[in-house]
Amino acid sequence: MTVSGHHLRPEQVAEIERHILAETAAGGTASSAARKHSGRECTYQKIAKRMRSEGRLLESDDVLIAAFAEHGEGEAGADALGVPHRIYKQRLYELARRGRLGTKPVLPGFGIGKATTVLGPDGEVEREFIQQRPAASEPYSMPEGFVLKRDSALVDGQGNRVGGWRISEPTRERLLEQMRAAVAGFRDEIPRATSIPAPSHSNDDLLSLYVCTDHHLGALAWDEETGGGDYDLSIGETLLKDWFSMAVKLSPPSRKAVFAQLGDLLHYDGFKSITPEHGNLLDADTRYPKMVRSAIRVLRHIIALLLEKHEEVEILMCDANHDPAGEVWLREMFAAFLENEPRAKVQTAPGTYSVVEHGDVSLFFHHGHRRKVGEVDSVFAGKFREVYGRTRYSYAHLGHRHSDELKSTPLMKVEQHETLAAPDAFAANGGWLSGRSAKVITYHKLRGEVGRLILTPEMVAGASNSQQRAA
Structure with missing residues (x-):
């Protein structure tokens, strides 16, 4: 210098x-x-x-x-x-x-908040009081990628705003964008699955749809409180393994399988056990990293079972309300993991609605948190106009409400599926009662649905252990 x-x-x-x-x-x-x-x-x-x-x-x-x-x-x-x-x-x-x-x-940096003048008997000014308050700072502008979450206002007697505060939060799109960017950044580091030998025989006309919805890994339920059975992370993981072990064994040898994970596989979406959109408190069993490991472990197990039974496996992980970001990284990571497995395909489109075409059959999927059973058919027909126009038999599958419901409309059959998971205290105390089961539905490419297999937790208990001993 x-x-x-x-x-x-x-x-x-x-x-x-x-x-x-x-x-x-x-x-x-x-x-x-x-x-x-x-x-x-x-x-x-x-x-x-x-x-x-x-x-x-x-x-x-x-x-x-x-x-x-x-x-x-x-x-x-x-x-x-x-x-x-x-x-x-x-x-x-x-x-x-x-x-x-x-x-x-x-x-x-101050402004006059209040001025008081005291007059004498003849109207002369005897005293003046000036009350000063810190002046407003520079105008507030919402940071890019954020939206207003809550606006609290302090008003005077005339209803004029004199103070308050605003709480902002990242937009859902920003959170998903950040999650996708993070996943893209380390996709190359994910180990690839080793190829699994294809089955020796399968029926080219058939497709087996394995529906899994609202499994809520990481939820906590106490049977004495809910009357619906105990539930925690370990129970949830074992239940999925047992169910798929039995379901794959009993399902027909269809050439193609669709694993429709309709969302809410994870009970919550981060280190706070709350719903991401509304902040509702949730009964949680575990730490988020343990829940993530459990989800990855059980999904790898399921996909391996399906590849052993079926020549082609298509995997859907639908956007949902409990784990919207979780479904993003699950889709992207498993797409990378299965990159060298030509018989497996993961749908990675980030939209809320999905479709699979099989001959004259169209299958539509949505978690059910945006559109209900009675109003989703027109959305599917409109969004997937070409697929709907080419096919003769159309079926829609939803979850979200943890209970079974089937509605036939002029456009398609719309089915809402119940869950395998036990109800938590919120569901039990609110009176939202349902059974516990999951289904494998078989579709013929020229005739539509030709069969279904319904299995409850009691029917599959211990199936994965039996399979390991047999192996």
């Missing part, structure tokens, strides 16, 4: 800066610091000026008060001290709040 024709090494500049900071903290100036340390006064002053412009040197309160008394809070006061106007105003606001600038006139 060159100052007044003299070249200073970085360590010399740093030492002068320390001298200046120590001196000004004690009420002195850059000039007095130069005199104390036998330095060039012009050198110390120029370094101090640079420090002020960078906001690293704050003048003493007395110097600022004197500048305010002479120049006010405008740029003239900042220029007199050689500091940026923004920093000058900030220091004045701090002094005003500490009462160092008096009470008259209206202080920098």
Whole structure:
């Protein structure tokens, strides 16, 4: 650094800066610091000026008060001290709040909140009271990618807003975008599945649909409270393995299988056990990382079973209300994991509605949190117009409400599926009662549905252990 024709090494500049900071903290100036340390006064002053412009040197309160008394809070006061106007105003606001600038006139950073005048008997002014309050800061603008979550307002007697606060949160699209970006960043690090030998025989005309919905891994239920059975992470994982072990064994040798995981596989979507959209508290059994590991482990087990039985496996993981972000990373990670398995396909489209075509049969899927049984058929027909127009038999499958319901409309059959999971306290105490089962539905590519297998938790208990012993 060159100052007044003299070249200073970085360590010399740093030492002068320390001298200046120590001196000004004690009420002195850059000039007095130069005199104390036998330095060039012009050198110390120029370094101090640079420090002020960078906001690293704050003048003493007395110097600022004197500048305010002479120049006010405008740029003239900042220029007199050689500091940026923004920093000058900030220091004045701090002094005003500490009462160092008096009470008259209206202080920098304050506004008149209330004025009171006391008059004498003849109308003369005897006393005046001025109440000052901190002035509003700069206008608030919503950060990009955020939306207003809650707006609380403080109003006066006339209904005018005089204060309040706003709470913002990231948009759902921003959260999903961040999740997709994170997944894309480490997809290459995910190990690939080893290829599984194809079955020796299958029926080309048949498709087996394995429906799994609202399994809520990580939920906690106490049978004594709910009357619907105990439930926790370990029970949920074992139940899925048992069910698929039995279902795959009993289902026909269809050439194609569709694993329709209709959403809410995970009970919650992050480190807080709440629903992401409405913040409802949930009864949770475990830590989020343990739940993630359980989900990955059980899905790998299920997909391996399906590949052993069927020549082609298509996997859906539907967008849902308990785990919208979780379904995103599950889709993307399993698409990467199965990249080298040509017989498996994961649908990675981020939309809320999905479709599978099989000959003259069209199968539509939606979790059920956006559209109900009686109003979703037209959405499917409209969104997948070409598939719907090509097929003769159309079936829609939903979850969400944990109970069975079937409705035939002029457009298609719409079926809502119950869950294998035990009800939690919220469902049991609210009176939302249902059975517990899951289905394998068989479709013929020319005749539509030709059979179904319904299995309850009691029917499949221990099936995965039996399969391991047989192997």
